[in-house]
Amino acid sequence: MSVPAPLPLRIEPLTREAFAPFGDVIETAGAAAFPINAGTTTRYHDLVQVELAGEAPRTLVNLFEGKAWHAPIAIRMLERHPLGSQAFYPVDGGRMLIVVAPPGELDESKIRAFISAPDQGVNYARGTWHHPLLCLQHPGRFLVVDRGGEGHNCDEQLLKQPLSVLNLR
Ligand SMILES: NC(=O)N[C@@H](O)C(=O)O
Numbered sequence: 268m269s270v271p272a273p274l275p276l277r278i279e280p281l282t283r284e285a286f287a288p289f290g291d292v293i294e295t296a297g298a299a300a301f302p303i304n305a306g307t308t309t310r311y312h313d314l315v316q317v318e319l320a321g322e323a324p325r326t327l328v329n330l331f332e333g334k335a336w337h338a339p340i341a342i343r344m345l346e347r348h349p350l351g352s353q354a355f356y357p358v359d360g361g362r363m364l365i366v367v368a369p370p371g372e373l374d375e376s377k378i379r380a381f382i383s384a385p386d387q388g389v390n391y392a393r394g395t396w397h398h399p400l401l402c403l404q405h406p407g408r409f410l411v412v413d414r415g416g417e418g419h420n421c422d423e424q425l426l427k428q429p430l431s432v433l434n435l436r
C-alpha cells in the first residue's frame with residue numbers, strides 16, 4: 268500500500284493552557300517563584316509533574332545535543348514513554364518543534380504542533396505521543412529529565428497520514 272503525500276501541519280503558540288493535554292510548559296512566566304539564598308536567587312518552583320512508574324524506576328538527568336532541523340520537516344512517526352514523563356529544556360536557547368498527541372491509542376486527528384521560545388521547555392506527560400527531539404535552526408543542547416529503570420519505555424508508531432511542517436515562523 269502506498270504512503271499518502273504528507274499533509275501540512277499548522278504551528279500553534281506554546282502556552283501552558285494549549286499544552287495542558289500533553290504535559291507542562293517549563294518557563295518562568297507565570298511560575299510560582301520566591302526568593303531564596305538571602306534574596307540572591309529566585310526559585311521558580313515545582314514547574315512540572317515528573318512521573319516515574321514500572322519496576323525499579325529512577326530519575327535520569329541527561330544532556331541531549333540535537334542537530335538542526337530545517338523546513339520542510341516531515342513527521343512520519345511519533346513515540347511515547349508509557350512508564351514516565353520526559354522533560355526537555357534548552358541550555359543554550361535552542362528552539363524546538365514540538366509535535367504531540369494525547370496519551371492513549373494514537374488518534375492522528377488530534378496531532379498538534381508547537382514551536383518553543385528560546386526560554387521555554389516542555390515536559391511530556393507519561394504516555395503523551397511526541398516526535399523525538401526536533402531542534403530548530405542551529406544545533407542545540409537540552410537538559411532532559413526522564414525515567415530509567417526496568418521494563419519497556421518507548422513505543423514508536425508510524426503515521427498512516429504523514430505530516431509536514433512547511434514554515435517554522
Ligand atoms: N530516545 C530518547 O532518549 N529520546 C526520545 O525519547 C526523545 O523524545 O527525543
Ligand code: NI
Nearest residue numbers: 346348353399
Ligand atoms: Ni521521547
